[in-house]
Amino acid sequence: MVQEIVIYPDKRLKLISKEVTEFNEELHTLLNDMFDTMLSKKGVGLAAIQIGVPQRVLIINLPEDDSEDAVFNKEETLEIINPIFTSKEGACKHQEGCLSIPGVYEDIERAEHIVLEYQDRYGEKHIIDNHDFLAIALQHEIDHLDGKVFIEKLSFIKRKKFEKEWKKRLK
Numbered sequence: 748m749v750q751e752i753v754i755y756p757d758k759r760l761k762l763i764s765k766e767v768t769e770f771n772e773e774l775h776t777l778l779n780d781m782f783d784t785m786l787s788k789k790g791v792g793l794a795a796i797q798i799g800v801p802q803r804v805l806i807i808n809l810p811e812d813d814s815e816d817a818v819f820n821k822e823e824t825l826e827i828i829n830p831i832f833t834s835k836e837g838a839c840k841h842q843e844g845c846l847s848i849p850g851v852y853e854d855i856e857r858a859e860h861i862v863l864e865y866q867d868r869y870g871e872k873h874i875i876d877n878h879d880f881l882a883i884a885l886q887h888e889i890d891h892l893d894g895k896v897f898i899e900k901l902s903f904i905k906r907k908k909f910e911k912e913w914k915k916r917l918k
């Protein structure tokens with residue numbers, strides 16, 4: 748079911764999400780709701796807190812091409828629970844956006860190569876080793892689990908400009 752997205756500067760986006768300990772029906776419903784919500788907004792990633800649930804859960808679905816009608820396959824959606832970076836190396840800069848700050852796109856610096864341990868919806872452990880756009884998307888979403896949004900990584904001047912424009916937009 749499509750849920751309402753928490754929009755910046757809602758205080759819930761600052762919460763530190765809690766580790767998932769039970770891989771049950773409730774978790775599966777949360778994951779399914781997150782997928783429906785992400786799909787409805789044509790997003791490529793979503794953290795549980797973005798629908799108001801402070802749990803260490805995120806999903807990512809990178810389309811194979813950039814076209815308008817790129818297909819979003821549920822089977823290809825990565826469901827990531829309790830992620831932990833075991834390695835972060837290098838640096839790169841890419842344009843990022845966020846469903847909680849719609850319409851804003853900024854170049855953000857991230858690690859280039861990551862290794863991540865996580866669990867799937869059944870609690871099985873997996874590892875991702877990536878240095879493509881997935882690595883960037885994972886860092887963006889995991890920041891949400893730690894109460895951070897991407898615009899916090901902007902320079903002071905750019906952040907000020909963003910806040911001013913965002914206030915105008917919310918009116």
Ligand code: CO
Nearest residue numbers: 844845846847
């Ligand atoms: Co985001």
